[in-house]
Amino acid sequence: MKSHTTKLIILIGIFLLGSIIISQSGIFSHTRLDLTENKLFTLNEGTKNILKNIDENIHLKLYFSDEATHNIPILRTYKNTVMDLLNEMQRYADTKLEVSLIDPKIFTPEEDEASQFGLQALPVGDGGENVFFGLVGENSLDSLEVIPFLQPDxxxxxxxxxxxxxxxxNHPEKNxxxxMSSLELQAKFDPLKGEAVPAQVFITQLQKDYTVKNIDITAESIDEDVNVLLLIHPKELSEKTLFAIDQFALKGGRLLVFVDPYAQSEVITPDPQNPMAAYQADKNSDLNRLFSAWNVNYDPKKVLLDDKYALNIQSPQGARVRHLAYLxxxxxxxxxxxxxxxxLDAINMATVGYFDADNLQAIISSSSDASTTTSEAMKFLVDPTSLFKNYSPDNKNYTIAGRLTGTIKTAFPDGIEGVDKTTLVQENTDPKVVLFADVDFLFDQMWVRSQNFFGRKVYSAFADNGNMITNLLDNMAGSPDLINIRGRKNSARPFTKVMELQKASDEKFREQENVLKQRLRETEEKLNKIQRERGQQNRLIMSQELEQEIHKFQKEKLEVRKKLREVRRNLNKDIQNLGSHLKMINIGLIPLLISLIGIFVLWFRPKKKGGHYAK
Incomplete structure (x- = not known):
């Protein structure tokens, strides 16, 4: 017996010593077993690559008001989620990433620091206390990046x-x-009006965060320092221009293509000799040669109609009508x-086209109620309601915007004249190309309105077109790893069974409430009838009858309330029973199973006979 005790102590000592050595050595520091359904604790491969390639030391400071959020459980729970993610990131970045949790209590230097960094302060209570929940990032070069407030949603x-x-x-330089556009997007001077015309608002947005370089639509080369190329409404491009765009995309350049079957924003210069020319002119754009090489089908003569997303516009007659081609x-x-x-809440688009390709991952799609018409139908359209006459849904979701996936090949396998074929790139297995079948959504009239405020123009958005452009450029201008990161699932796991029980009980509760209201209305009608039938001479009789009706109503009311309490008790009883069952499984059943396994192992272990184990 003594020898068994000694062996057990030695085994425990070896186990503890081994655990200490393994934990201190960091052998399994990056080893995780994520058993959550949505892989909440597993980083995206793109995130891991970004963390592994950090050049300069980065310090992340999470400012969280611990005391001020004592009665805000949703923020406290989300803080734990954020810290778990930050700690996981820190493990992959080794010593290059430092994470700190700071509590900016009221009237402290930490609170002043949070305000100086531009973190958003939410006032709570009457004591002037603020809630901070933001992230500040700094590198060794004193560059600063901030998330003002980490919203749980x-x-x-x-x-x-x-x-x-x-x-x-890690890359503080501006992209x-x-x-490259055939449409006017930049600020210019209008000689006819004699005034300056501002740039489109999305251009102004880009200039704040990026270095914007204008490239002529006839350019035969694209500079290597261009991180992202916006090709807007390409029309009748030369072979050399097409080749430059083709090779830019195949060499790994980020390309955003915006084509349109009928661009409302395209302004046709009027011809005094032919006034109808402006109406008859083609306002479509295409990239046919490249699309064909990329196995993308696009018809520049087809416009998408969608009854589900039809936008209300003002007709020439002044009435508000639904326009099937304005979405x-x-x-x-x-x-x-x-x-x-x-x-994004809503994106406004006009006379859009669509793509058909197996290698296109949809970003924006129509509803299954969509149909198509010709761009010719748009040219002389006076009454938008006429589009409903021959409208018939196709029961098909059309792709309006999407990302190219898989391998794309060059449209110039033999190159072009004057170009060394040895420098020709034939294919790209991981293209960074996004296609849009609309250009109008880029223009101000589709999503933003301006007002004159004391001599200054103030813009207010009525759609999220600008936010989508910002998201698009933030994503495409980032590292290749950043582009590949997708949204992850929420950590919130609702108690679906409890919700079902509550829903069923609420339905019963509303049913009983309706009964009570109906009885109340009936009683009031009877009381009104009594008052109309009885005159002043029967005031005493009326009062007795009224008292009887009131007594009857009160009795009915008590009965209904009793039933309502019963329904609520049954609800709580069902939920409590469910909770009791779960507790029994967690607290009793699991330990019982482990105990049974232990008994099973002991029962069937070899028996010792005469100092030797029986075989």
Missing amino acids: RESFLEYDIAQLINSL IIGI ALKGEAFNNKDIITRE
């Missing part, structure tokens, strides 16, 4: 937001956005797994 984008912040600190896309129209569509 943005949890699905939390990993992307933090990875983007880290990537921006260059090249714009307010929302909800199911968006691919909610794509970062580009995050937090």
